[in-house]
Amino acid sequence: MTVEETAEVPPTLRRDLEAVMMVVDQPVSEYDLARALGVPVAVVSETLESLSREYTEQGRGFDLRAVADGWRVYTRPECADIVEHFLKEGQEVRLTQAALETMAVVAYRQPVSRGRVSAVRGVNCDGVMRTLVLRGLIEESGHDPESGALLYRTTSYFLERLGLRSLDELPDLAPFLPDDIEGLDDTGEHT
Structure with missing residues (x-):
């Protein structure tokens, strides 16, 4: 044994x-x-x-x-319609902190891959990205020519929900960044 x-x-x-x-x-x-x-x-x-x-x-x-x-x-599978309805049109549900952070990365970095969003946030964002797609806030926008990764961007619904006419109206991030921004790479790590 x-x-x-x-x-x-x-x-x-x-x-x-x-x-x-x-x-x-x-x-x-x-x-x-x-x-x-x-x-x-x-x-x-x-x-x-x-x-x-x-x-x-x-x-x-x-x-x-x-x-x-x-x-x-x-x-x-037989529940797919009701789940989709709930996520898209059901009760208004506030976005989680993870969803808000992910949305910010997509909004300021678009077009961006899931891998890049995960790298910036430091955690796997696949589930959050799927939810944001289902809610119509982000959408696929082609493939990265170098890596072949699927790219994402915000939608017109995203702009509508934020009350913006275009992405140019997003607030400037500079006041919220650390003073020693020089020497930081794309993920926010010191080089």
Whole structure:
């Protein structure tokens, strides 16, 4: 009998996996989950498959799927219309701090790639960018000729929501920048 076979499975494993799966914004591997939770990969795999079947049987609005060498929670396809309606036209929801920061980077740096926005902010911005696209505040604007990365820009709806006629009316950032701006690269790090 191997160490993995004798490892004790915590009674909270299902709950713990659900909690982790609700916060990841990209597929996470069974190996990474097993390592983080201190249980064998086979146990994680079996538990995720069980949870996925359970969610389907119960007709939940979300689905747990194995994709891209990992697992992630997704909205069920039959719920796509209602989710889109809520995000676009539903109740007026204020933007989170992360969304506001991401919007600022896009507004002042456009056209800009997701990677560049993430580099400037210092965190992965993929989920926030998707939300801003769904809300109609930013849109795709072609590909970077050098890297091939998808580029984003603000929309006319963005200008409308801010009460601006054009991007030229965005406030100047200079008063908010540190005095020792010389020597800073594009991400705000000292060179």
